[in-house]
Amino acid sequence: MIAKLSLPLMLLAASTVAAGDSRPKAGSYGFNWLDPDSPCKKLTDKDLKKAPKCTVSNNAFGIELKSHQCKVDERVEWVVYETAAQCQEAHETMQANGP
Numbered sequence: 001m002i003a004k005l006s007l008p009l010m011l012l013a014a015s016t017v018a019a020g021d022s023r024p025k026a027g028s029y030g031f032n033w034l035d036p037d038s039p040c041k042k043l044t045d046k047d048l049k050k051a052p053k054c055t056v057s058n059n060a061f062g063i064e065l066k067s068h069q070c071k072v073d074e075r076v077e078w079v080v081y082e083t084a085a086q087c088q089e090a091h092e093t094m095q096a097n098g099p
Contacts, residue, residue, distance in 0.1 A: 030080035
């Protein structure tokens with residue numbers, strides 16, 4: 001009986017770890033990519049709670065860096081990076097490739 005339960009429990013544990021990784025931590029840096037003039041800023045827990053769902057990407061704007069895309073509403077979608085330098089690099093790349 002225990003052997004039959006171990007595989008489903010391992011899969012559940014793995015999915016929980018993956019799901020936990022889809023939320024950036026407070027103190028991460030991000031910008032609203034729907035507003036090209038919005039600067040990178042240090043995001044608080046309050047900022048991040050406004051976005052009910054985030055997805056992980058390893059290649060936003062053609063840069064090989066892990067980021068999170070967190071949609072707040074139709075006018076605000078954060079692209080979030082671990083460091084200020086990563087955020088700034090992505091922001092400058094996005095602006096350089098914009099219209």
